[in-house]
Amino acid sequence: MDAVTQSLLSVLPEMPELLSVRCSILTAIRQEGPVGRRSLVGREGLSEREVRAVCDLLRKQGLITAETSGMKVTPEGERVLDLLQPVIRRWTGLEELGTELCRKLGIQKVMVVPGGDDDDLTKHRMARAACGHMAGVLQGGAVVAVTGGSTVAAVADEAAAAGLPEGIRFIAARGGTGGDVKSQANMIAAMLAAATAGDWTPLHLPETLAETSIGPLMEEPSVMEAMAVYDRTDCIVHGIGDAIELARRRGADEETLEKLAAEGAAAEAFGYYLGRDGSVIHRLRTIGLSRSQIDRIPHPLAVAGGTEKASPILAYMKQAPERTVLVTDEAAAREMLRLSGGETK
Structure with a gap:
């Protein structure tokens, strides 16, 4: 782990877990989409309220779309997810x-x-x-x-x-x-x-x-x-x-x-x-x-x-x-x- 990453994690020690949870939800939507929020409850130990908060954030960032049929990952979400997977493994x-x-x-x-x-x-x-x-x-x-x-x-x-x-x-x-x-x-x-x-x-x-x-x-x-x-x-x-x-x-x-x-x-x-x-x-x-x-x-x-x-x-x-x-x-x-x-x- 490089010095910049170590310094970042010393200030924000919760970042790896936060990133891991959000990427887990994003991965689930990519694999299962279109999917509703309720089917994601329990993943990574999240309640329905917590899943809703994560999905709202991902939607505002343009990483997923919410349609009548359910949520789906956008092309930008696909790109971000592929880039972050190795980062998560290193950070943890x-x-x-x-x-x-x-x-x-x-x-x-x-x-x-x-x-x-x-x-x-x-x-x-x-x-x-x-x-x-x-x-x-x-x-x-x-x-x-x-x-x-x-x-x-x-x-x-x-x-x-x-x-x-x-x-x-x-x-x-x-x-x-x-x-x-x-x-x-x-x-x-x-x-x-x-x-x-x-x-x-x-x-x-x-x-x-x-x-x-x-x-x-x-x-x-x-x-x-x-x-x-x-x-x-x-x-x-x-x-x-x-x-x-x-x-x-x-x-x-x-x-x-x-x-x-x-x-x-x-x-x-x-x-x-x-x-x-x-x-x-x-x-x-x-x-x-x-x-x-x-x-x-x-x-x-x-x-x-x-x-x-x-x-x-x-x-x-x-x-x-x-x-x-x-x-x-x-x-x-x-x-x-x-x-x-x-x-x-």
């Missing part, structure tokens, strides 16, 4: 934070959004960043696999406004776990397809299977179709979980939980329980994307945030494909740097 320091963390993790890119700790507002910020990344790297007809979880479910909520190309095929990366329907991988894949005029390949299986069940199920036509789709996957959108928490959620008995804890299980992803060094401690018996298929996917996209996820993310990244892009929040990013110290991948 999140770009530098992402770059430093990226070097520590040894992956392709880290995108850091403001906020934490695992609140809905921050989840949707991460989701919008993930959707923006997908919109930039995917083409129509691509295949996207998704895991379950509330953070990946937020990606489905934000997909309609992200400008993703039409014709993407979505598929669950593995079977369902039970619990909240909206956070199941199958449901998330279906919601993404509906939001983006895409297609959906269902995978109607439980997440954990008996060893004797896997062979016969692999011969089922619907499962064989899913396996063929996995071989063509271009992007995998996945969360990263805390190993013990997820094992408990899956109904593991106390003996299994104690064993995982004794062996240092820190993270879970794709049915693999990982130690802090990234080694596989335990694997679920499941049908879904295989490790060899995951390693071949061109665009692995991990979405996880919150301070408590810092240790699981670090563990997973020890063995993540180098092409991985991580979307996380500021709280998790700073905690990861604190935990990792000078250590690199």
